[in-house]
Amino acid sequence: MWQALLDGSGCPICKRGLPLHVIANLECSWLTMSEDAPMPGYVCLVSKVHVIELHELEEARAEAFMRDIRSVSKALSIITEAVKLNYEIHGNTLPHLHMHFFPRYVGDPFEGKAIEPRAVTQPVYAPGQFAEVKSRLLAALDVDAD
Ligand SMILES: [Zn+2]
Secondary structure: OHHHHHHOOOOHHHHHOOOOOEEEEOOOEEEEOOOOOOOOOOEEEEEOOOOOOHHHOOHHHHHHHHHHHHHHHHHHHHHOOOOEEEEEOOOOOOOOOEEEEEEEOOOOOOOOOOOOHHHOOOOOOOOOHHHHHHHHHHHHHOOOOO
16 A cells, blocks of 8 residues: 555545645645644645655755745734644655644643644534635635635
C-alpha cells in the first residue's frame, strides 16, 4: 500500500486530480476546508505536485509553497481570534505533501497540550458559522471561491 501512495500511482489526491473540499486555488497549492473540522478555522494546504518531502519541491516551487503558507497564515490570523497557529506536516495516512493549520484559542479543549483531532466528537461550528468563516477567510486571502 505504501509504495503506491509514495509513487503517486495509488495517491487518492493524484487519482482524483484534486483533494476534497477545495475552497481556493493558490499559486502552487489548493486550500481545503471542511465543516467537519477539529477546530474552528482549521484548513489544510495541499501541494499541487505529488512530492513526499519538502526538499523534493524544486526551489521556485518551494518558495511559492512558502508564499501560500504565509498567505493562509496571515488570513487566518486576521479572521480568527487565534492566539497561535500550529502548522503541521505529517504523512501518517497520505504522504502527498500537505500542511495542516490548527488555530489555537484561549480556552480551547486542548489548552496546554497538543490537539487530538480524533477526540473531537462534536461539531466545532454553530449552524451557519462555517459558511461565514469560509467566506471571511476567502475575503482575507483576496481570492475567488473555487
Ligand atoms: Zn499525490
